[in-house]
Amino acid sequence: MSGTNGDESAIAKNLKAMEDYALPIYSKGHLAVVGEWLAWPVIRQAGGDSHSSNQFTEYQYPVAHRLLEKCDAVLRIPGESKGADIEMAKAKEMGKTIFMSLAEIPDVNSGL
Template sequence: MTDKPLLILIAGPYRSGTGGDPAAMAANLERLEAAAWPVFAAGHLPVIGEWIALPVLRSAGAGPADPLADEVLYPTAERLLARCDAVLRLPGESVGADQDVAFARRRGLPVYHDVAEIPVLGRQVEA
């Protein structure tokens, strides 16, 4: 049990396995976002690296399939993880998500593989 809300990075496939297909990346982002409500309902603050990185890319005139993406997506996640308290690693092959887990473990942060593992803070929010 924790006594304060955790900032939890939701990590999983975004570009991996999509071949740069925007529809496939959008579907992957939807899967990541589907985990946001259960994290929030447990009393914590969910965050997804792409929520920050994609507007940064757009402001640079680029997108997730552009060469600049590697210079924004991975560093954004690392900078974000410097502020996070835990990681929720969703299933699926993903170099970026694996890097997120490795970085979190180096920092001694908990890495959850199921929302049910996340400690509940105070009262749960009902859907």
């Protein structure tokens, strides 16, 4: 679980770190999407209520992988994360573009 050992405050900190990229990515003409944003409704409907629930384990990565199928690219933000490493391996397997920094993401607003 991303190296957080299920610590909800550490998980919240990691989620905030991902969300902090939403506006800068949007400013470049793209939309940032975090897998957990889409996974939690599924997890809750299945009866899960925490990152340590069986439902989280059952649905988090399958939801993230379905999302990844629809994404053009992935940004790997700094920091240790087993979950991010899993997603990067999956993205590479799928032939997705992987950016390692915000600066690498093209600004598609040019000429608008």
